[in-house]
Amino acid sequence: SQTIHQWPATLVQPVGSPLSLECTVEGTSNPNLYWYRQAAGRGLQLLFYSVGIGQISSEVPQNLSASRPQDRQFILSSKKLLLSDSGFYLCAWKFQMNTGELFFGEGSRLTVL
Amino acid sequence: EDQVTQSPEALRLQEGESSSLNCSYTVSGLRGLFWYRQDPGKGPEFLFTLYSAGEEKEKERLKATLTKKESFLHITAPKPEDSATYLCAVRHYGGSQGNLIFGKGTKLSVKP
Numbered sequence: 001s002q003t004i005h006q007w008p009a010t011l012v013q014p015v016g017s018p019l020s021l022e023c024t025v026e027g028t029s030n031p032n033l034y035w036y037r038q039a040a041g042r043g044l045q046l047l048f049y050s051v052g053i054g055q056i057s058s059e060v061p062q063n064l065s066a067s068r069p070q071d072r073q074f075i076l077s078s079k080k081l082l083l084s085d086s087g088f089y090l091c092a093w094k095f096q097m098n099t100g101e102l103f104f105g106e107g108s109r110l111t112v113l
Numbered sequence: 114e115d116q117v118t119q120s121p122e123a124l125r126l127q128e129g130e131s132s133s134l135n136c137s138y139t140v141s142g143l144r145g146l147f148w149y150r151q152d153p154g155k156g157p158e159f160l161f162t163l164y165s166a167g168e169e170k171e172k173e174r175l176k177a178t179l180t181k182k183e184s185f186l187h188i189t190a191p192k193p194e195d196s197a198t199y200l201c202a203v204r205h206y207g208g209s210q211g212n213l214i215f216g217k218g219t220k221l222s223v224k225p
Contacts, residue, residue, distance in 0.1 A: 006156075034212070043117070043215035044157075044200070059212070090156050099164075099204070101147055102213060104156035 002027035006105035019078040023091030031093040033074040038088040115140045119216035134219045136201030137183040149200040191223045
């Protein structure tokens, strides 16, 4: 069976510091991978998605970037965090097809002070 | 504009009191409607996928139905452990690779 892992679960960072959130998927090959952000009172917002190694699409211009160095690894990064980057970040995967559900990780709570 | 609207925002039920959550959508060409359950501080847990009007799916006390403009999540005789936020999402033709458009969710509280 497939599993998805995200870490760290909780992170408190000062403004201007770098960020790295990691996500790995086990039990499948060549998945589509996604980073979402969930803010209080708002729906999940897609930040980045990837259909393969090194292939990243950005949905929203922002202070963040994503990378996919390996087939089942997805990383969300920032060089300098802003207060507005605080939120709940979710990694998700799906099979490589145009239908089908997304499966989410446990999430990473980021607080920027 | 493609949109997913869930109602009510919050719902309080007594244990055993059945009810329904609504998800209405306006997208150009539906390619799937998805229901998720999310517990506080956790990632969304997949519940159901519906693809065409008239389709129904069931799991324990939950039943999801789909029409051409909305979906309902029916909860029969709920228990306190059903308390969670329920999210609805849609995929449509023209959307980016597999992306889902999410509603803001309905927060369900079931009191014993």
